[in-house]
Structure formats: structure tokens, C-alpha cells
Amino acid sequence: MAAQIIDGKAVSAKVKEEVRQQIEREGLDVGLAVVIVGDDPASRVYVNNKKKACEVCGIKSYEYALPAETTEEELLELVDTLNADKNVNGILVQLPLPKHLNEEKVIERISPMKDVDAFHAANVGKIMIGNYAFLPCTPAGCMELIHSAGIDVSGKECVVIGRSNIVGKPMAMLLLHENGTVTVCHSRTKDLKEVCRRADILVAAVGRANFVTADMVKDGAVVIDVGINRGEDGKLCGDVKFDEVSEKASFITPVPGGVGPMTIAMLMKNTVMAKKIQS
Numbered sequence: 537m538a539a540q541i542i543d544g545k546a547v548s549a550k551v552k553e554e555v556r557q558q559i560e561r562e563g564l565d566v567g568l569a570v571v572i573v574g575d576d577p578a579s580r581v582y583v584n585n586k587k588k589a590c591e592v593c594g595i596k597s598y599e600y601a602l603p604a605e606t607t608e609e610e611l612l613e614l615v616d617t618l619n620a621d622k623n624v625n626g627i628l629v630q631l632p633l634p635k636h637l638n639e640e641k642v643i644e645r646i647s648p649m650k651d652v653d654a655f656h657a658a659n660v661g662k663i664m665i666g667n668y669a670f671l672p673c674t675p676a677g678c679m680e681l682i683h684s685a686g687i688d689v690s691g692k693e694c695v696v697i698g699r700s701n702i703v704g705k706p707m708a709m710l711l712l713h714e715n716g717t718v719t720v721c722h723s724r725t726k727d728l729k730e731v732c733r734r735a736d737i738l739v740a741a742v743g744r745a746n747f748v749t750a751d752m753v754k755d756g757a758v759v760i761d762v763g764i765n766r767g768e769d770g771k772l773c774g775d776v777k778f779d780e781v782s783e784k785a786s787f788i789t790p791v792p793g794g795v796g797p798m799t800i801a802m803l804m805k806n807t808v809m810a811k812k813i814q815s
């Protein structure tokens with residue numbers, strides 16, 4: 537039977553509307569600074585989408601578009617300025633940065649109270665403990681999609697493919713907090729197919745087009761596709777071979793229109809949270 541498609545656009549619109557209503561109801565004055573260095577076209581699209589979401593929610597957005605030659609010192613100076621700016625509640629430095637800039641150093645410079653991506657080691661540590669203000673945006677978006685489909689994670693076999701700091705590792709933590717039995721797979725995993733076939737909930741965060749095929753998926757599994765890739769035809773596609781996997785899964789997220797819009801909606805939520813913990 538064909539899977540039910542989880543509509544990330546609809547769920548994200550609902551989350552953003554809740555954020556908008558909260559800001560209106562509580563009369564909050566919320567600001568997000570978005571920093572982009574260089575002219576990576578994908579990053580430009582993401583940054584524009586983040587600015588649009590701010591408009592929808594009633595959050596002021598401040599864009600800092602810096603040239604690719606920006607030095608580390610200049611970027612760190614900007615972060616310091618934004619850390620001290622009372623109108624800025626959240627700071628987001630779009631990744632990846634040009635190669636001559638040390639991403640870790642830049643992220644660590646952001647005040648943890650303004651780190652709406654939850655990338656700072658202090659916030660990552662809180663996620664690990666389970667006592668956190670900021671949710672990691674993409675994993676939190678995946679959890680919202682799972683909940684929106686009425687799925688209870690407790691006791692389920694959860695397999696995450698990918699161990700990045702941004703998605704794979706925090707995703708595993710959020711599933712664990714909800715009492716999933718979690719396995720994290722990566723490029724050295726032996727017998728990946730067999731491990732994936734155990735999953736009741738399979739999260740693909742590999743960054744390779746059409747990596748997950750139907751033979752890797754258990755009948756009736758819930759499949760969450762975090763990938764945003766360009767296929768050979770130049771079209772956007774996920775990490776999951778949608779046409780064949782959707783014949784086997786019970787629920788599946790599409791690309792585009794699945795996890796992508798959720799990341800931005802959760803960022804809006806974090807920005808309001810930032811305002812709250814700063815006041």
C-alpha cells in the first residue's frame with residue numbers, strides 16, 4: 537500500500553502561525569540577525585526563506601551579507617557586536633562558511649543565549665542531558681512531523697543514517713528522549729541494509745541523492761527524509777528513493793515540502809524562546 541505523505545508545508549505553516557499568535561498576544565518585540573558570508577546559491581535560498589518566515593511571524597530580521605573574503609577577525613567582531621545588541625535576540629550564521637573561516641570558532645563566539653541554531657557546545661550539551669531551551673531546528677522539525685502523523689516513538693526501533701553534529705547526533709538524542717531504541721549508522725556501518733531494515737522509524741540524513749532504496753526499508757516503516765540534493769536531472773531530491781520507498785512505508789516525508797520548511801519553523805520558535813530567556 538502507498539504511504540501517507542506527511543505534509544511539511546502544512547505543519548510548518550501551523551507552527552509559524554502559533555509563533556505569530558504568541559508574538560501578537562504577548563506583544564513581543566523579537567529580532568533575528570542572519571549572517572551570510574560569500575555567495576553560495578543554496579545558502580542564499582535558505583537565508584531568503586528564513587527572512588520570509590520572520591515576516592510571516594512578525595519577527596524583525598537583520599541581514600548581514602558579507603563578502604567571501606571576509607576575515608575571521610571581521611566576522612568575530614560582527615558576532616561580538618550582535619551579542620551586545622539588545623534588538624537582536626537570535627543570531628544565525630549560515631553554514632557552510634568559506635574554507636578560510638573556522639566554523640567552530642565562530643559558533644563558539646555566539647552567546648549561547650542567542651544561539652537559535654543550538655550549535656554552541658553549551659547548547660549541544662544541554663540537548664544531551666535533556667534540559668534544553670533551544671531545540672536543534674532540523675531534528676526538532678523531524679520530531680514535529682512524526683508527532684503530526686500521530687506516531688508514538690516510545691519503544692520503537694529508530695535508525696538514523698548520518699552522524700553530523702547538525703542533524704544525525706541531535707536527532708538520535710531527541711528520539712532517545714522519547715524512549716526510542718536508537719541506532720546511528722554511518723559510512724563505516726557494516727551491513728547497513730540489514731540495520732535499516734530493523735527500523736520502525738528511519739531517518740535519512742546522509743546528503744546523497746536516492747541513497748535509501750526500498751530493499752533497506754521494513755514494510756510499514758515511517759521514513760523521514762532530511763536530504764536536500766540535486767538529482768541527475770537537476771531537480772531537488774532527498775536521500776530517499778521516494779517512488780519505490782513510498783510503496784513500502786506507512787508514512788513518508790517528501791522533498792521538497794517535508795523536513796525543509798520545518799527547520800525554518802523551528803528556528804522561529806527558538807527565536808521567540810531566545811527573547812523569553814533574555815528578558
Ligand code: GUN
Pocket residue numbers: 628629630631632653673674799
Ligand atoms: N546550513 C545548513 N543547515 C543549516 C542550519 O540549520 N543553520 C545554519 N546556520 N546553517 C545551515
